Amino acid sequence: MQFTQGLERAVQQHPDMTATICGSRSQTFAQLSARTKQLAGAFAARGLSKGSRLAVLALNCDYYLEVYLATSWAGGIIVPVNFRWSPSEIAYSLNDAACQAIVVDQHHIALIPTLRQQCPDLKHIFLMGGSEDSGDILGLDALIHASEPLPNAGAGGNDLLGIFYTGGTTGRPKGVMLSHANLCSSGLSMLAEGVFNEGGVGLHVAPMFHLADMLMTMCLVLRGCTHVMLPAFSPDAVLDHVARHRVTDTLVVPAMLQAITDHPSISDFNTSSLCNILYGASPASETLLRRTMAAFPGVRLTQGYGMTESAAFICALPWHQHVVAEGGPNRLRAAGRSTFDVHLRIVDSDDREVPRGEVGEIIVKGPNVMQGYYNMPDATAETLRGGWLHTGDMAWMDEEGYVYIVDRAKDMIISGGENIYSAEVENAVASHPAVAANAVIGIPHEQMGETVHVAVVLRPGCTLELDALQSHCRTLVAGYKVPRSMEIMPGLPLSGAGKILKTQLREPFWKGLDRAVS
Incomplete structure (x- = not known):
């Protein structure tokens, strides 16, 4: 499979449907497809073709999705940058991945001199938007309008889609290598949980550099749904966007969920369109989940447990388990059960499976598991020993396969x-x-x-x-x-x-x- 496969499918089936909404801008799938191919052509004309690494440093926006799609279409490798990092951390990731180009937005343009100084391999700097070029900083809109569309380079399957940096246990960030197949597998598995249905409207709330949002992006692209971009989180903005754009699905971390649920004016917003709220990436207390279910009684909550190394998805706790029956099990404390494409075991220190109810480490394997850590063979061998991804998360499993996480082996x-x-x-x-x-x-x-x-x-x-x-x-x-x-x-x-x-x-x-x- 290819990351861009869903875009082609959407153009075949509903080319005039709205693909993206960002502030005052919107475009159809036909327009998004045309811009993607022309931007890919602009990248290829500058030597950024199959195997090239292109970083992106930006707040959430429609251009971010275009860069994702165009880089993949050209066969390149995307390197999303955490905009909350310090300049030295950003430079480290760009140098480690040998990025040849970076796309920045107006919010981060002040970092360009530092990146030029600290990243000698960086040959091209592009500015999101930008109808005109500014010196040697090329505007994406100007590039798109001046470029011929590029045929699909054919990258897919086990070809590398992106290098996604996560913290390092020795202070050195680790570049997680994920293929097209890794992310497509996780995306299809999440779609099988009943979220992002046909005609859905998804709201990007979590940062787009974060793999949790990348998984949501994958789902929306595969399904051919509308993307609504929220540049930065605030509960007011989320509720306003849900009401204004009739959002059906969104993904948040628990800190965001708490801010939205406890917003004093939540009843002033029309959230009747909202069908699914996905949450994950950090612990959510049972009390918060109960408050959320009370605030959004008609909305389905789905928890996703995973990590960057598993393309962000290992277990799911679907909406119908967000219920505590009288005298029945309390599933709200569970991380869920293994997803459709994951083999999951809980093992002791010798990788022997432990009995149900006994605490051990979660290990998994499946098509969603990373190819390894970039330039870190020893860390890769340790984490993927025996062909299983060792998560470092300690948990126990009940008789029905529900996983309950109790601690982390990793610090x-x-x-x-x-x-x-x-x-x-x-x-x-x-x-x-x-x-x-x-x-x-x-x-x-x-x-x-x-x-x-x-x-x-x-x-x-x-x-x-x-x-x-x-x-x-x-x-x-x-x-x-x-x-x-x-x-x-x-x-x-x-x-x-x-x-x-x-x-x-x-x-x-x-x-x-x-x-x-x-």
């Missing part, structure tokens, strides 16, 4: 849908001159799922305030990775082997909650 924090690896933050904290040792953990937060907390051991004679540590960390890592709370300790709890006991550090924060770290 990863998920805050507002963003993956934060503790070692990366610990490296930043450790570079402060007052810090002798530190350990970073995730602690529960009603809106964000988790926030970053650091336990610090100070050097003799030193003092440290949280705001000073935060200012220091902001120079090294993205703002969302900066610790939100801190405790000073005389020493960190250690195991007999000298390893920091993070489970012991987390315990007082998570004890007694209705949902553990997941």
Whole structure:
């Protein structure tokens, strides 16, 4: 399969149907197809053809989708960039992936001089929109209007579609290599759960660089649905877009779900068109889910559990399990059951399957599992050992195959849908001159799922305030990775082997909650 296959199907079946809506702009599938082919032609004319890496740094918009489609049509490899990263983190990903070009929007144009200086392989910089060229920055609209359409390069199946960067356990971000088949498999599996139906209107709320939204993009493209773009999240804007554009489906992280559900004026908006809300990427408390079901009584909730390495989909908890029957099982605490294309096992440290009800690590295999980490063969071999993706998530399974996540073997924090690896933050904290040792953990937060907390051991004679540590960390890592709370300790709890006991550090924060770290 090809990422662009759904676009061709939509043009065959309903060319005059609205394909994208972004602010005051809208276009049909026929128009989107024409722009995609011409933009692909512009890329190819500049040497960006099969196998070339093209990055995109932008807020959500219709141009983002065009870049995705045109890069794929030309046979290139897309590298979405997290716009919340620091300039040095952005430059690292571009250099690591050997990106030859980048597309930026007006919000990030100030970063161009830095990227030029730090990324020597970057040959082309394109500006989203831009009816005219500005020096050596080429506007996409100008390129499209001046270019001939390119025939489909034929990339698909196991050809690489994108390199999607996620946090690194040693402070080095990892480029997850996903093929056309990986993402198409996950997209078809999600469609089989009954979301994004024919004629649907999907609202892009989560950032489009995030793989959760990429999975939604895949579903909307495969189904030939309308894309409505929301540049940046706010609950008012979400509710307004739902009412104005008769949105039927959307995907959010729990922090967004909470803000929407608890909006004081929610009853002022007409949300009757909304059929499906998908949520995932971080823990959602049972109390939040109950409030959401009360606020949207006619809407189907579907939870998706997964990770970047699995093309974002492993388990699904469908709408009909978001019910607690009298005397029946409470499925709201489950991550769901394995999706249609996934083999899932829960195993011990020797990869032997454990009995139902016993905690072990989730491992999976299937057509959705990544090809590996770019330029990281050792990490790839470790994560995909034995032909199974080792998730690092600890869970148990009941007699009906429902998976209940209880903890993470990997020291990863998920805050507002963003993956934060503790070692990366610990490296930043450790570079402060007052810090002798530190350990970073995730602690529960009603809106964000988790926030970053650091336990610090100070050097003799030193003092440290949280705001000073935060200012220091902001120079090294993205703002969302900066610790939100801190405790000073005389020493960190250690195991007999000298390893920091993070489970012991987390315990007082998570004890007694209705949902553990997941």
